[in-house]
Amino acid sequence: MPTFTLTRTVPLPLDEAWRRITEWPRHGTAVPLTRISVLTPGPTRVGTRFTARSGIGPLAVDDPMEVTAWRPPADGEDGMCRLEKRGRVVLGWAQIEVRPGPGGRSRVVWQEELRVRLLPGAFDGVVAATARTVFGRAMNRLLRGD
Template sequence: MPTFSFERTAPLPLDEAWRRLTEWPRHGAVVPLTRVTVVTPAPTREGTRFVARSGLGPLAFNDPMEVTIWHPPVDGEPGLCRLEKRGRIVLGWAEIEVRPGPGGRTRVVWREELRIRFLPGFFDGVLDRASRAVFGRAVNRLLRRA
């Protein structure tokens, strides 16, 4: 069960970085073979649920998530969102934090614990490296696209 984190700095105001990272359907546009559907009414808040469906054909699976902490940035203060993964295959949690960074930029901190049911711990190192690559690339793309 790997727990990993990474940081990015973006030339964006806090609220814009937050918007780009928490518009859930946008994640489907940057994560390969994934579509994200929000299943609760807008706006996003604690209790919002969405499903990321990843894969192809019969090899696809659902990754349902629920927002359990929702504190958008206000008046230059940091923002924090926590997602609980509630699927039959993918379990764990993710946190997205935005905070003021150097030179008026925004610092993004992504923390995640990822568990794949039935995957032996022997594969934790591979899962950790693959997850950092996939999620890191997704965050880069989300921050770049308006």
């Protein structure tokens, strides 16, 4: 069960960093070959469900997720969101935090445990390295506003 953490410090106020990193449909434009379908009406809250479908045609994999904690930043306090992955193939969780950073910036921390069902533990290093690269690039794009 590989776990990885990504951290970015960005020249954005907390609420804008939060909005950019938790706008779920935009994750589909930031992650290659991925489309996001939000399954519950907005706004996002505990219980919001969405699915990331990654791949091409019959080789695509669904990654259904549910928001299990939702605390947007307020009054200069940290924001935190936790997602539980509830798929048949992709399992685990992700936690996104937005914190005050130096000089009025925001620090965004994305921590994730990513398990692929039936994939032996010997592949954990490859899964973690690939996830760090893919999600790191996605995080950069989301926070830039691309």
